[in-house]
Amino acid sequence: MLTRRSVLPGAFALLAAPAAAQRREAVEVWRDPHCGCCGGWVDHLRAEGFAVTDRVVPSVAPFRRMLGTPSDLLSCHAARVAGFGLEGHVPAYAIRRLLAERPAGIVGLSVPAMPIGTPGMEVPGREPETYDVVGWRADGTHAPWLRLRGAGPA
Numbered sequence: 001m002l003t004r005r006s007v008l009p010g011a012f013a014l015l016a017a018p019a020a021a022q023r024r025e026a027v028e029v030w031r032d033p034h035c036g037c038c039g040g041w042v043d044h045l046r047a048e049g050f051a052v053t054d055r056v057v058p059s060v061a062p063f064r065r066m067l068g069t070p071s072d073l074l075s076c077h078a079a080r081v082a083g084f085g086l087e088g089h090v091p092a093y094a095i096r097r098l099l100a101e102r103p104a105g106i107v108g109l110s111v112p113a114m115p116i117g118t119p120g121m122e123v124p125g126r127e128p129e130t131y132d133v134v135g136w137r138a139d140g141t142h143a144p145w146l147r148l149r150g151a152g153p154a
Helices: 004-022 037-047 061-067 092-101
Strands: 026-031 051-056 077-081 084-088 106-111 130-137 142-149
Touching (some): 026 037, 037 092, 061 077, 061 084, 084 092, 092 106, 092 142, 106 142
Antiparallel strands (some): 077 084, 106 130, 130 142
């Protein structure tokens, strides 16, 4: 027999589901139409619960200028999340940590050089590489911020 006590928890869960879905962090991506690995990164972010707007554009350069991405940190695609710039195959793990910690002075993260094992750069039979996620500041200076292996902690 259904009672108010047995129905209410389920009803509240259903009502909360749309609110939880609205809290998914939005990521706007700009990528080249000829790059095959960028789609894998977008798929990774979606699977990790991010709300991704995937924009295939003829040139990513204008968006990189808008984000202030230093030229020596460029990779294959650019993105923005909560006002932070992203360049390359930055894993969801690093993005979540960035959003939780909001480190002073950091305006963006980059994974330059497309390391094997990063999301979208997985190679069957190859071990993921250990690499640095680089944080950059508005003045273009940058430094390693987080060391990862594949999509997670090293």
